[in-house]
Amino acid sequence: MLHWKIDVRVWSRRVVAWGIAMAAVGASALLAAQAPQQPFEKFTAESGESLPAEPLVIGAYAFVWVALVVYVFMLWRRIGRVEQELADVTARLAKRQ
Amino acid sequence: MRVANRLVPVLLVIAALMYARAPFMVDAAPIESTMGLVQKIFYFHVPSAMMTFLAAFVCGIGSAVYLWRRSKTADAVAVAGAELAVVFGLIVMVTGPLWARKAWGVWWPWGDVRLTMTLVMWMVFVAYLLLRRFGGPGSEILASAVGVFGTALVPFVYVSVNYWRTIHPSTDVVSTLPPEMAWPFRWAIVAFLALFTALLTARIRLETNRVALEEAYVALED
Amino acid sequence: MSVIRSAWLIARKDLIVEARSRELAYTTLFFSMACVLVFAFAFVVEGRPLDDAAAGILWVAVAFAGTLALSRGFERERQSETLRALLLAPTERAAVYLGKLIGLVVLMIGVEIVLVPVIGLLFGAPVGRAPLLLAALLVTGTLGFAIVGTVFAAMLVRAHSRDVLLPVLLYPITVPVIIAGVRGTAAIFGPEPNFEAATAWLSILVFFDAVFGILALWTFAPVMSE
Numbered sequence: 001m002l003h004w005k006i007d008v009r010v011w012s013r014r015v016v017a018w019g020i021a022m023a024a025v026g027a028s029a030l031l032a033a034q035a036p037q038q039p040f041e042k043f044t045a046e047s048g049e050s051l052p053a054e055p056l057v058i059g060a061y062a063f064v065w066v067a068l069v070v071y072v073f074m075l076w077r078r079i080g081r082v083e084q085e086l087a088d089v090t091a092r093l094a095k096r097q
Numbered sequence: 098m099r100v101a102n103r104l105v106p107v108l109l110v111i112a113a114l115m116y117a118r119a120p121f122m123v124d125a126a127p128i129e130s131t132m133g134l135v136q137k138i139f140y141f142h143v144p145s146a147m148m149t150f151l152a153a154f155v156c157g158i159g160s161a162v163y164l165w166r167r168s169k170t171a172d173a174v175a176v177a178g179a180e181l182a183v184v185f186g187l188i189v190m191v192t193g194p195l196w197a198r199k200a201w202g203v204w205w206p207w208g209d210v211r212l213t214m215t216l217v218m219w220m221v222f223v224a225y226l227l228l229r230r231f232g233g234p235g236s237e238i239l240a241s242a243v244g245v246f247g248t249a250l251v252p253f254v255y256v257s258v259n260y261w262r263t264i265h266p267s268t269d270v271v272s273t274l275p276p277e278m279a280w281p282f283r284w285a286i287v288a289f290l291a292l293f294t295a296l297l298t299a300r301i302r303l304e305t306n307r308v309a310l311e312e313a314y315v316a317l318e319d
Numbered sequence: 320m321s322v323i324r325s326a327w328l329i330a331r332k333d334l335i336v337e338a339r340s341r342e343l344a345y346t347t348l349f350f351s352m353a354c355v356l357v358f359a360f361a362f363v364v365e366g367r368p369l370d371d372a373a374a375g376i377l378w379v380a381v382a383f384a385g386t387l388a389l390s391r392g393f394e395r396e397r398q399s400e401t402l403r404a405l406l407l408a409p410t411e412r413a414a415v416y417l418g419k420l421i422g423l424v425v426l427m428i429g430v431e432i433v434l435v436p437v438i439g440l441l442f443g444a445p446v447g448r449a450p451l452l453l454a455a456l457l458v459t460g461t462l463g464f465a466i467v468g469t470v471f472a473a474m475l476v477r478a479h480s481r482d483v484l485l486p487v488l489l490y491p492i493t494v495p496v497i498i499a500g501v502r503g504t505a506a507i508f509g510p511e512p513n514f515e516a517a518t519a520w521l522s523i524l525v526f527f528d529a530v531f532g533i534l535a536l537w538t539f540a541p542v543m544s545e
Contacts, residue, residue, distance in 0.1 A: 056199055060138045060192040064145070065116070067191075068292065071184050072109065075299050082306045089313040096317075164541045210498065220491040227487060233479035242474055242542045246467065246492050249534055253495055253527075 108295035112288050138196040140281055144289040145188040146215075150251055151293065152182035153222065157248025160241035169308060170301075172237050175244050177300035179225045181293065186219035211265040214254040221247035322417065325410040329418025333392070334425060343388050347430050351384040352437065359441050373444035374504035377434065378460070378497050382490070384430050385464050388423060389472040390485055397476045412540035416469060423465045431457050444508045452517055453507055459524035460500035463531060464493050470535045474542045499523045 156178030162171035193212070194204040205212060225247065228240045274282060337343055355376055362372040396402040405415050435453070439446035446453065471488050475481040503520030506513040 056195045057137050060141055060195045063191050063195075064141050064188050067184065067188055072296070075296070075303065079299065079303045079306070082303060082310055086306055086310045086313060089310065089317055093313060093317055164538060213498065214495065217491050217494040224488050224491055228484060231480060232484065236478065238542055239474050239478060242470065242538050243488055243492075245538055246470075246531070246534060249530060250492065250495065 108291045108298075112292035112295060116288050116292075138192050140285045142189060142192040142196060143282070144285045145185050145192065147286065148289050148293045149182055149185040149189055149215075149219075150254075152178045152185055152297075153218065153248050153251050154178070155297065156182060156222065156225070156244045157251075160244030160248070163237065163241045164245065170305065172241070173301045173304035173308070175241060176226075176229065176304050177297050179222045179240075179244060180300055181296055182222040183219065183226060184296075185293075186215070186222070190216065190219065209265050211254065214250070218247065218250050218254050221250065322411050322414045325408075325414035326417035326421060329405065329415060330421035330425070333419065333422030336395075337422070337426065343391055343426055344429065346391070347384045347388050347426065348433060350387055351380040351430055351434055354380045354383050355434070355437060355441065363442075368442045371501075371505040371509070373438050373442035374501050374508055376442070377438050377504060378500045380434060381427065381431060381457075381461065381500075382464060382493070382497055384434075385423070385427050385461070385468060386486055386489065388426055388430075389465075389468045389489075390482060392419070392423065393472045393476050402473070402476055406543060412543060413536050415543075416473070416536065416539040419473065420465055420469045423469060424461055427461045427465065428458065431461065445512075446508075448512060449507050449514060449517070452514065452521070453504065455521055456500055456503045456507075456517065456524065459521065459528055460496050463496035463524060463528045466528065466531050466535050467493050467496075470539055470542065473539070496524065496527055499527070 156175050159171045159173075159175030159178055162168055163175055197206070198204050207213065221243065225240050225243045228236055228243060232239055358372070358376040358379070359368075362369050362376065393402070396405070406412065408415075435446050435457070438444055468485075468489055472485055475485055475488075478484060499520045503517045503524070506516040506520065
């Protein structure tokens with residue numbers, strides 16, 4: 001039951017620390033609220049009207065497929081290798097016993 | 098573990114099927130008025146981004162648990178999360194510019210804070226993996242600190258697009274999707290989630306096996 | 320002994336060592352001046368600096384100088400094995416962290432006090448336009464950078480390739496601080512100063528400091544134990 005006793009010093013320090021943290025968060029929220037919502041520089045860009053969209057969409061789809069297939073393949077190989085080695089070493093350990 | 102053995106291939110097949118059906122669903126979805134056909138990249142780009150955040154979270158939680166409990170499983174989860182964050186993050190940052198080139202005229206507008214923050218967050222998880230590879234012994238603890246700090250950045254990245262409206266679309270877009278777009282979008286999310294779960298499970302298994310192998314080698318030398 | 324008192328003793332130790340040898344002060348100052356000069360040549364076109372160059376250069380110099388001070392400061396501890404002694408001392412780990420943090424922040428602010436007028440001189444930046452706001456940005460930004468840097472530098476003390484790994488780990492995580500600092504400073508220095516934007520960026524810096532400060536205090540102890 002000892003672990004239920006609260007160490008006053010530790011907890012008072014924690015309360016103070018949390019208080020400061022909350023005050024900081026609150027202060028920043030207040031500051032942010034006072035600033036107008038869109039004070040930051042606007043960024044504008046022209047659109048690439050002349051570009052054909054199909055190759056981009058197909059390219060994106062293809063890239064996702066390729067990336068994931070490559071990753072799955074790499075994982076598959078690594079898993080196979082590690083399991084093979086693990087079986088070997090376990091067998092050797094058992095033989096020694 | 099036997100459940101995990103069965104789970105991974107099943108999930109992969111499901112994900113593959115869903116992904117193969119996706120183009121048809123995406124094609125049937127209406128063409129968005131302002132951006133045209135290229136907006137359809139949205140159906141891959143946004144779910145990938147969601148998976149990146151999810152992976153970052155997984156890494157962060159695994160790292161935090163490892164830092165305080167030194168649980169090896171937690172460490173394996175953290176590594177898996179970091180790797181998936183890097184993979185899905187890469188997908189986000191390739192599909193994004195492909196979309197951006199047509200919609201905004203540039204591959205990467207440096208003025209947009211959301212893009213910079215996402216790139217930075219991605220780099221943190223790359224740094225995590227580098228640290229584990231090149232940090233030498235004891236780097237798991239250091240890496241878990243990096244994981245915790247990196248994950249703390251995720252809320253900043255998410256909020257940045259709402260706070261600092263420059264050019265990247267805000268998060269309200271998802272909640273206000275018309276139904277013809279919402280269905281393929283949800284389909285894509287489920288497909289990506291299935292894939293994510295499969296990959297995460299497989300990677301965690303790889304990591305726990307790898308650690309077991311190292312310990313077996315050590316035992317062999319005794 | 321309370322945490323604050325222990326932290327102050329540790330910070331005082333660092334500052335006294337620094338006052339006597341002045342090693343970090345001179346090298347960091349010189350390094351930041353060298354940075355600024357290199358950037359001055361790179362970013363001044365036909366005698367005029369590029370837009371917002373001054374703000375960017377100021378913060379890059381702060382980041383580089385901070386990294387130098389961090390790695391050298393902890394290298395010192397490693398060489399004399401005093402870090403282990405500090406960790407063994409009968410005081411909370413948080414005190415060791417806070418002490419090193421205070422020492423670093425004081426050193427970096429000292430460097431910035433020299434750096435800001437130099438930037439004003441070299442780039443014609445209006446550093447006197449909103450001195451309190453600029454100072455607030457610099458203090459909160461330096462604090463944010465130092466908060467994260469102290470944790471990482473301390474934990475890397477015993478790692479391989481620590482000199483390379485510190486920037487690799489530190490810069491991505493502190494980029495939000497640098498971005499906020501640069502944008503806020505640029506808002507002050509720009510041809511039409513936007514003080515609301517600068518205040519908004521300041522609030523982000525305060526928020527970042529609060530979140531990462533708490534995180535650092537939580538993670539320092541578990542990270543430093545074997």
